[in-house]
Amino acid sequence: MGSRNWKALASYCCIAILLSALPAQAQSDAGRSTGNLALIRDAAQAIAAGDLQRAETELNVVLAAVPNEYRALNLMGIVRAQQRREPEAEKLLRRSIELNPAFASAHVSLGMLYVQMARPDDAIVEFQEALRLDADRSDARSALVNTWREEARAAVGRNDPEKALSLLLRARKTESKDPDVLYDFGMVALQMSLFPDAVQAFQEALTVRKDDARAVYGLGRAQMALANYDDARATFQRYVEMQPADASGRYALGMTLESLQQFADARDEFQKSIALQPAQTESYFQLGQIELEAGNLAAAETQLNRVLSRDPHHAGALAALGRLKFQQKDYIQARDDLEKAVAANIALREAHYYLGMTYARLNRKEDSDKELAIATQLEHQEVERHQNQLRILNSDQLPANEPGK
Numbered sequence: 001m002g003s004r005n006w007k008a009l010a011s012y013c014c015i016a017i018l019l020s021a022l023p024a025q026a027q028s029d030a031g032r033s034t035g036n037l038a039l040i041r042d043a044a045q046a047i048a049a050g051d052l053q054r055a056e057t058e059l060n061v062v063l064a065a066v067p068n069e070y071r072a073l074n075l076m077g078i079v080r081a082q083q084r085r086e087p088e089a090e091k092l093l094r095r096s097i098e099l100n101p102a103f104a105s106a107h108v109s110l111g112m113l114y115v116q117m118a119r120p121d122d123a124i125v126e127f128q129e130a131l132r133l134d135a136d137r138s139d140a141r142s143a144l145v146n147t148w149r150e151e152a153r154a155a156v157g158r159n160d161p162e163k164a165l166s167l168l169l170r171a172r173k174t175e176s177k178d179p180d181v182l183y184d185f186g187m188v189a190l191q192m193s194l195f196p197d198a199v200q201a202f203q204e205a206l207t208v209r210k211d212d213a214r215a216v217y218g219l220g221r222a223q224m225a226l227a228n229y230d231d232a233r234a235t236f237q238r239y240v241e242m243q244p245a246d247a248s249g250r251y252a253l254g255m256t257l258e259s260l261q262q263f264a265d266a267r268d269e270f271q272k273s274i275a276l277q278p279a280q281t282e283s284y285f286q287l288g289q290i291e292l293e294a295g296n297l298a299a300a301e302t303q304l305n306r307v308l309s310r311d312p313h314h315a316g317a318l319a320a321l322g323r324l325k326f327q328q329k330d331y332i333q334a335r336d337d338l339e340k341a342v343a344a345n346i347a348l349r350e351a352h353y354y355l356g357m358t359y360a361r362l363n364r365k366e367d368s369d370k371e372l373a374i375a376t377q378l379e380h381q382e383v384e385r386h387q388n389q390l391r392i393l394n395s396d397q398l399p400a401n402e403p404g405k
Contacts, residue, residue, distance in 0.1 A: 036062050036069065043075050052079050070099040074106045081113045089113050104134040111143060120147050145171045149184055156188065164188045179209040186218050190225070198222035213242045220252055224259070232256040247277035254286060263290050281307045285317050297324055315345035323354045326361075334358045349378040 039058045046055035056079050062072040077092035090113060096106040111126030127144035130137050148171040155164035168185040175181055186201035202219035205212060216239045223232035236253040243249050254269030267290055270283040288303030301324055307317040322338035325331075335358050341351035356371030 036066060036072075040069070040071050040075065043072070047075060047078055047082075052082060055079055068099055070096040070103055070106065073099070074103065074109055077106070077113070078109055081109070081116060086113065086117050090117075102133055104130040104137055104140070107133065108137065108140045108143065111140070111147075115143070115147060120151050123147050141174060145175045145178060145181060148174075149181060152184060152188065156191070161188050161191045165192065177204075177208055179205040179212060179215070182208070183212065183215050183218065186215070186222070190218065190222055193225070195222045195225045199226070211242065213239060216242065217249065217252070220256070224252075224256060227259075229256050229259045233260060245276060247273045247280065247283075250276060251283050251286075254283065258286060258290065263294065266290060279310075281310050281314060281317075285314065285320075288317065288320055292320055292324055297328065300324055313340075313344045315341050315348050315351065318344060319348055319351035319354065322351065322358070326354055326358055329361075331358050331361045335362065347378060349375050352378065 039062050043055040043058040043062075046052070046058065055075065059072050059076045059079065062069055063076065066072070073092050073096040077089045077096065080086075080089035080092060090110070093106055093110040093113060096103060097110065100106070107126045107130035111123040111130065114120070114123035114126060124144060124147055127140045127147065130140035131144065134140075148167045152164040152167040152171070155161070155167065165185070165188050168181060168188060171178070171181045172185055182201045182205035186198045186205065189195070189198035189201060199219060199222045202215045202222060205215040206219070209215070216235060220232050220235035220239060223229075223235055233253065233256040236249060236256055240246070240249045240253055250269045250273035254266045254273065257263075257266035257269060267287060270287050270290075273283040274280065284303050284306045288300045288307065291297075291300035291303060301321065304317045304321045304324070307314050308321070311317070318337050318341035322334045322336075322341055325334035325337060335355070338351050338355035338358060341348055342355060345351070352371045353375040356368045356375060359365075359368035359371060
């Protein structure tokens with residue numbers, strides 16, 4: 001937990017103390033005397049200014065006179081937390097809460113301490129309790145949402161997108177207009193092939209932060225996945241206008257143009273991508289694909305060999321080169337390239353199909369039938385996978401073990 005957050009919390013406490021110190025609310029007991037309140041206020045200001053030594057000195061004076069002054073205990077807990085004396089900080093903050101369970105600031109402080117101690121589950125409990133006590137605590141809400149976001153990132157790192165999505169659903173429910181939450185949600189939805197949800201999240205993020213290039217790029221990816229190529233072209237055009245020197249943006253725009261069969265414009269974008277980042281393979285691969293589809297076999301072979309010179313196991317380039325050799329009736333070379341493509345990516349349908357066709361030309365009927373059957377099976381799996389995605393997207397229920405539903 002950064003010192004900036006602790007300072008902000010101290011400033012919040014200072015304001016609260018000033019409000020509670022109005023003469024009309026003055027109490028006769030020593031714990032709420034004007035002098036002690038002034039010292040507590042000054043200590044909060046010192047923490048906000050980064051002067052922990054002065055804050056500690058003033059708080060010690062208060063606690064020596066009134067050991068159970070819950071506001072002073074809270075601030076001393078903040079001081080100890082910044083000094084990395086976490087066990088002492090936790091004890092002080094828990095004592096503050098014990099003395100006044102309705103004191104939202106102490107719950108926020110304890111939550112921030114637990115974040116610092118890498119105890120996110122405990123932190124979430126404290127932030128939620130603070131919001132239950134005071135729904136207007138923007139610092140508690142922000143800390144809660146940020147904790148969920150961090151936990152979602154960790155879940156993605158563990159290859160657990162379902163957990164990440166559940167955490168981000170909670171964050172989104174708490175802060176429905178937070179562009180960072182919406183962006184994170186969109187990225188996880190993309191990973192899970194929940195493309196309409198991703199589109200909606202990125203669009204909502206862009207209504208809040210119109211110039212968020214990351215969200216624009218994510219939106220284009222989701223639109224491409226849905227085969228909304230016209231929308232994707234417009235989105236990636238917007239992106240390259242925002243980030244003209246980004247080779248990945250040029251590549252993405254080229255992909256949409258290629259999908260729209262605007263091959264000349266696509267070729268221009270891939271070439272611009274290469275000019276921006278010469279050490280790459282994918283734009284060369286797409287140029288090879290364009291030339292192959294146009295029947296320019298010599299030009300296609302040049303581009304595909306460039307890919308393979310950088311990545312000898314590039315399955316797409318091997319499959320395309322095998323197809324090219326098949327068209328040239330060089331079946332031996334086609335067989336070699338296509339077998340390498342299948343070895344590199346066993347799920348590449350086109351490679352199995354052309355390998356089956358090549359085996360047929362080489363009078364290897366049994367092998368040919370096997371490869372063509374695999375190609376057909378892969379095609380059916382692609383259709384079934386798409387149908388399953390649609391069923392998931394059309395469902396209004398989360399999985400039974402979904403904590404965020």
